[in-house]
Amino acid sequence: MKAYEYSFVIKRPDGTSDVIPVEFERSIRSKSIRITPQLAKKVIKVTYPVYVLHSRAVDFLEKQKNWVAKQLEKVPEKITIADGSKITFLEHEYKISHIPNARRGVWIEDDYIFVSGDIEFLNRRVKDFLKSEMKKYFTAKTHFYAKKIGKKFGNITVKDTTSRWGSCASNGNIAYSWRLGFAPIFVIDYIVAHEVSHLEELNHSYKFWRIVKDIYEGDANEAQKWLSRHGLSLYSID
Ligand SMILES: [Zn+2]
Incomplete structure (x- = not known):
């Protein structure tokens, strides 16, 4: 300290x-x-x-x-993942509900994320669950965009970074921030399309942005604008 x-x-x-x-x-x-x-x-x-x-x-x-x-004043209000709190994840609003005696870990049912076990582990268990859900989402989307340009990729990891939303290494490994799960889907998909385009061009050249435009269905400028305006709020959930 x-x-x-x-x-x-x-x-x-x-x-x-x-x-x-x-x-x-x-x-x-x-x-x-x-x-x-x-x-x-x-x-x-x-x-x-x-x-x-x-x-x-x-x-x-x-x-x-x-x-x-x-x-x-721009620091958004904190939301703590706890019994009864509400979070928006992949554009769906969920209420966190603690069911101590269930034996199912963490699961989604309609508008609820149910968590079993000790209350003291609830926060970490929900986060682990959201991270693994995001890994599935990122993996599927990365496949989807990589196929469009006929490229293979390496490992996908899900991180909690404060400096960048995604990164792509020269060996084809791609990392994403799990906090993107709290962003609108067009923003998440933009980051995936962006990192996948780096599989072809490891820079931000004119050619790179052409690939992004080719594979991404949305408006890259709008997605970037959203992140610069609201990106910080993705860190307010803890
Ligand atoms: Zn980039």
Whole structure:
């Protein structure tokens, strides 16, 4: 546990709050003091040049306090996966329901996700279930798009990354963020089409975007717009 000398607190109307710590970092490459709110990671980064005094970096942050607070308003409300909570997954709204004595693990029935076992494991079990559902979805969609360009792919892994929604390695392995399951399907499919197109072109050249346009049925710009506007909300579910 790191001790933070500086932090911001977001207070919500429902009485809950979030503490967003500030991480100061001296950097050789830094040319000026810079504040970067990393909202998905829930941390504010302040980087400053080696020749700048730490106290000056703190002063700088003090002066920008209102701006930082404004940025923090963009952090969406937290949703905790618990008995009774509601989540939208693959465009379907489900209510989480705990049935302690059932012997079926986690399962979907109509608008419910039922979870058996100890309540203390409910959160992790539901997440594991959603991850494995997403792996099935990603695998099927990856097959679908890869077939369109006649390409083979390697392993598919489902991750919890904060920096990217998907990635494709030169050996054909593809990774996706399971949190895309909380996004609209046209957005999920865009990410899959994007990563599959990297099987042919490992860059973002004109040729690459032509492949995306060829295989993806939706509007890539709309999907990107959705992610830049609402992407953060996919991290608010925990
Ligand atoms: Zn890419």
